[in-house]
Amino acid sequence: MVAQKRLKLITGFSKLMPMIFEGGADPMVADDYMGQVENHLTSINVSDYHLKIILATYKFSKDAKLWWKSVINQHKVEYMRLYMFELFYEKYFPVTKRWELRKQFDDLIQGNMSVTEYENKFTSLSRFAP
Incomplete structure (x- = not known):
């Protein structure tokens, strides 16, 4: 049941065609990405923080994906709540x-x-x- 709900949310999120976030040095790209993700999460009515993190990181690639792998090796995602977003801004929008x-x-x-x-x-x- 949980897997079906997660798949449905990922499918709904993907239909909104969020941009891919590769990381990089331009903080405005990071801010635009996270703003878009927040709008998408609101539009599909996601309130669970664990699911927000899964969806927010779903379109990470290249440097961002490597960074995220290092984060999840250090922290348990299910307990991160908004901390993930703070880590994201520390990394990509100091x-x-x-x-x-x-x-x-x-x-x-x-x-x-x-x-x-x-x-x-x-x-x-x-x-x-x-």
Whole structure:
């Protein structure tokens, strides 16, 4: 029964066509990936943390998959809850980068940008400035 439920959730999640996350050095890609995963998990109504972790890591490949294997060798996934997501952000979107983006938001001026460009930049950076 549990295996059928898990398969149904993985199938539903896959139908939403989440992007593949390879890891890498661009923290914005990591943030976009996790934002997309959170939206998908909400849309298929997943509330169980263990299943959230399984689905969030389902599309990991390359560096991200290797990193995840090292994490699960050190931690029991079923007890991780939100800790997995904290580990993910520590690895792929360090606090120093988040602070840098917050400073960019704080220092943002329109300058030579059009109103639309400025609004897009403002919106993009505003998520880093509560």
